[in-house]
Amino acid sequence: MNPVYEPVSKSEALTSYRPVRQTSSNLASHVNPSTPVSRRVRRSRIVLHWISHILSLLWIAPIVTLLWLNFSKYVIGASVWCPGGNCNAEGNSDNAIERASKLDRQDHNINGALQFVAKALEVWFMFVATSLVYDMGIMFAKRGRGLPLGYLLTHLEFGDIRNIVNPLLWTSPLPRNQAVPEKRSRIIKLYLFACITAMLTILANLMGPAAAVLVLPSLQWIDTPRIMHETFNHTAVAQRPDGEDLFPGCSAEQLSNGNYSCTAHVYGPSLDASAAHSTASYKQYEEHDDGIVILGASQEAALAFRINDSATYETVWIPSRQVLRNMSHEFQKLRGAYVEFDPPEYPDQKFNNSLQTVLQRQGPSLGIQAAFYTGNASDYGLSDGRWVRCFTGWTLSSIVFTETEEDTTEFTKCFRLVSAEDRDTYAQFYLGNFNNTDDENVTQSGVGYFVADRAAFYNDQEDFGSGLIDCLIKNNPDGSGQACDWDKIFDTTWPAEFRNRSIDVGVTSYSIPGENYTNTARVWCEHVIFQSFPTYSVDTSPRSNTQNLVMLNNLPEIPKDTIPLRMNPAWLLAAWSVDYDGELDGERQIVKELSRVLPVTYEDGLLTLE
Numbered sequence: 201m202n203p204v205y206e207p208v209s210k211s212e213a214l215t216s217y218r219p220v221r222q223t224s225s226n227l228a229s230h231v232n233p234s235t236p237v238s239r240r241v242r243r244s245r246i247v248l249h250w251i252s253h254i255l256s257l258l259w260i261a262p263i264v265t266l267l268w269l270n271f272s273k274y275v276i277g278a279s280v281w282c283p284g285g286n287c288n289a290e291g292n293s294d295n296a297i298e299r300a301s302k303l304d305r306q307d308h309n310i311n312g313a314l315q316f317v318a319k320a321l322e323v324w325f326m327f328v329a330t331s332l333v334y335d336m337g338i339m340f341a342k343r344g345r346g347l348p349l350g351y352l353l354t355h356l357e358f359g360d361i362r363n364i365v366n367p368l369l370w371t372s373p374l375p376r377n378q379a380v381p382e383k384r385s386r387i388i389k390l391y392l393f394a395c396i397t398a399m400l401t402i403l404a405n406l407m408g409p410a411a412a413v414l415v416l417p418s419l420q421w422i423d424t425p426r427i428m429h430e431t432f433n434h435t436a437v438a439q440r441p442d443g444e445d446l447f448p449g450c451s452a453e454q455l456s457n458g459n460y461s462c463t464a465h466v467y468g469p470s471l472d473a474s475a476a477h478s479t480a481s482y483k484q485y486e487e488h489d490d491g492i493v494i495l496g497a498s499q500e501a502a503l504a505f506r507i508n509d510s511a512t513y514e515t516v517w518i519p520s521r522q523v524l525r526n527m528s529h530e531f532q533k534l535r536g537a538y539v540e541f542d543p544p545e546y547p548d549q550k551f552n553n554s555l556q557t558v559l560q561r562q563g564p565s566l567g568i569q570a571a572f573y574t575g576n577a578s579d580y581g582l583s584d585g586r587w588v589r590c591f592t593g594w595t596l597s598s599i600v601f602t603e604t605e606e607d608t609t610e611f612t613k614c615f616r617l618v619s620a621e622d623r624d625t626y627a628q629f630y631l632g633n634f635n636n637t638d639d640e641n642v643t644q645s646g647v648g649y650f651v652a653d654r655a656a657f658y659n660d661q662e663d664f665g666s667g668l669i670d671c672l673i674k675n676n677p678d679g680s681g682q683a684c685d686w687d688k689i690f691d692t693t694w695p696a697e698f699r700n701r702s703i704d705v706g707v708t709s710y711s712i713p714g715e716n717y718t719n720t721a722r723v724w725c726e727h728v729i730f731q732s733f734p735t736y737s738v739d740t741s742p743r744s745n746t747q748n749l750v751m752l753n754n755l756p757e758i759p760k761d762t763i764p765l766r767m768n769p770a771w772l773l774a775a776w777s778v779d780y781d782g783e784l785d786g787e788r789q790i791v792k793e794l795s796r797v798l799p800v801t802y803e804d805g806l807l808t809l810e
Contacts (some may be wrong), residue, residue, distance in 0.1 A: 256328040262321065266414040273422060278555050279303040280310045280417050300555060311416055318412040325407045329400045330355050336393055348372035348390065358397050361405045369394050419555070430526070435564060435731055440624070440770040447774065458623065460770065464777035470498050471776065472789035479793055497747060501528035503738060508752040515567040517752050519736065523563035524750065527736055531559055531748070534740045556744065561736045565752060566765070570727035577709065577722045580681035588686060589650070590614040591709070591724050594657070596697060611659045613726075614668070615652035615707060616690050626650040627769035629778045631794060632786040645798065646711045649772045654690035655702040666692040696760055700728060704766040710798050723798055728764035732756050 268274075334355035341347035350372030357363050373390030441460075444452045450462035477496030485491040497504040500521045508517045534557060575593030582588065594613040618625045628648040658668035671684035694702050709724040734752040739745035778784050784791050 252331045255324075256331060259321075259324050259328050263414075270414055275422055276417055280307045280314075303555070307419075314415050315412070318415040319408070321411040321415065322408045325411075326359060326404055329358070329404055333358050333397055333400060336396065340390070340393060351390075351393070354397055358401050359404050361401060363401050364398050369397065421558075432564060432733070435566075435765065437566065437729065437771060438766045438768055440768050441774055458770065458773070458780045460773040461777050461779050461782060463774050467775070468777040468788065474498060475790040475793040497749060500524040502531055502748055503528045503750050504747045505750045508755060515569050515730070515755075515758055517565045517567045517732070517734065517755055519750060519752060520564050520566075523561060523736060527559065527561050527738065527750070530561070531738060531740060534559055535742075557740045559738050559740055562733055563736055565732055565734050567730040567732055567755075567758060568727050569730075569758070570725055572723060572725040574723050577724075580684070582686060585619055586686075587617050587620070588614050588681065589617060589707075591707075591722060594726075596701075609659070611657045611662075614656045614658075614689075615650070615705065616654045616656075616686065617650055617652055623770070623780065624768055625652075627773055627780060629773065629776065629781060630783045631791050632783045645794070647708065647776075648711075649706065649708045649769045651704060651706045651766055651769060653704060653766075655705050656689050656692065657694065657698060657702075664692055664694055664698075700760060700762055700764055701726075704728070704764050706767050708772070710794070729767050730758050730762060730764055 337347055337351060337355055340351070350368035354363075354369070357366070363369060373387045373394065375387075440455070440458075441447070442452060442455050446455065447463045447466070449465040450460075454460075454462045474496045478493070481492075481494045481496070485493045495506050497506050499505075500519075501524065503524050505519045505524060508519075573591065573593040573595075575591045578590045580588040580590070590612050592610070592612050594611045595608055596611075597608050620626050626649070628646055631645045631647065656666055656668060657664065658666065658672070660669070660673065663669045666689045667685065668689055671689075672681055675683045705726055705728055707724060707726045709722045711722060732755065734754050734756075736750055737753055738748065738750045742748075773780065773782075776784065776790075786792075786795075
């Protein structure tokens, strides 16, 4: 006898069915729970049901493990295949490149195998999701008015992303003019089933790439915990250098007495080498069509550094030697870690398992915007002991380029100074045996540096309301400048592009010796100084960074209204390794280069000598 179904209305038959007990004696064995066959079927179904749930729960274990490994940023080592994380990259060894190539080949092969693992996890999830949708369908079918026909094959169709826009998924729960009205709770439950199915459809289609992302390891930079050493207090550039350990070979007494020639033992050769390298590089630039000028590197302890340009090349950034000394100490410790030495900060030798290690430190750096000119100098004494020095030949375009076109309008620029005797604002020294001659008629070349708290600008047509045209051009018969109201002049509000060139400006001037030059002839360079806190970075591998070169990263652009720092002239003397009013040895390379360059620079200038 065939199964008997309970009669339903026509409209109800479209959406549900309700089987009733079968009465045929031929089918009794299928429904009689007391028969052995029926008990075996029930046990089989129960076992399969539990196996399905166990497999579904087991899927959680590898996924949770992979999520933990990824979110905890677990580091495997130098290669994917690193049992116990012991894959020494041997970055300091002679076969470092061959070792890295071998590890790369291993990574390629293992990543190919892990693709199958990712696919297996995806298939496993599809099994879990299919079982879940099927169990929910059976649960709805056994309760109430059964399961709508539109959901009968949902467990087989949900993996297709088009199932989300399938009309049957969203319209099957709606009433169909049934004789017995649908309960609202049943409609809500059916829509909940539809939403869960739609969510599983999205997850099933995303599980493939998601599993691949979790399973496949990637080579990436990992930040180690930051080790705090020092906190920045202030920049001492405005004060004279002092302290016992500031410069190697210099005592605190020598620095306090202004005997900065003590720095020549360490930093004199460095300055001479930079001058020689610049000359050699410029020759390459002149002789080759594709040649460029490459700046030489200087050294501090175990590290080398170069001047770094900002993005617009208006500012050059100079690293702090104090930061480099501290960084050199850490650098040597990392080098020790590579050769199986355990410094206190790196006890687990984790860096031996790295293909590349970069040491970083954030610290202060000074940015300089500078330009040089050729011109004549004029001095004006003031009644209160102050004085004014004016240079011709200044142009705005030498430092700042406007957004439209280069401004080449020439100005005379005047600087207000306190006193030539004030060592906090003025310093000078001389270049010995200039031009390699002993002729007493040849004037000794002098190098003067001063820092002016204020500067002013004017030419024949424009003085920006300061009154300089009237007092220095129209009403200055004796050339003394006594008719000028200098306080008013230096308090003038200058245009925005001139503003940070009028406060705390440093000027280095080189007098030109010889019978063909007047004592007012100058090659002069002005600069303004700013401060920033870039990131110092050095690659610790001797293979990829043979010169231990430090780079400055995250260099800022300086807004035009930024107030510059004031630099004490003593720092310039320490850089040149010369005392106040001292004389540099004419045999030093920097002196020889200046003796060659300065006259040529002036003669090639746009200004005619008076």
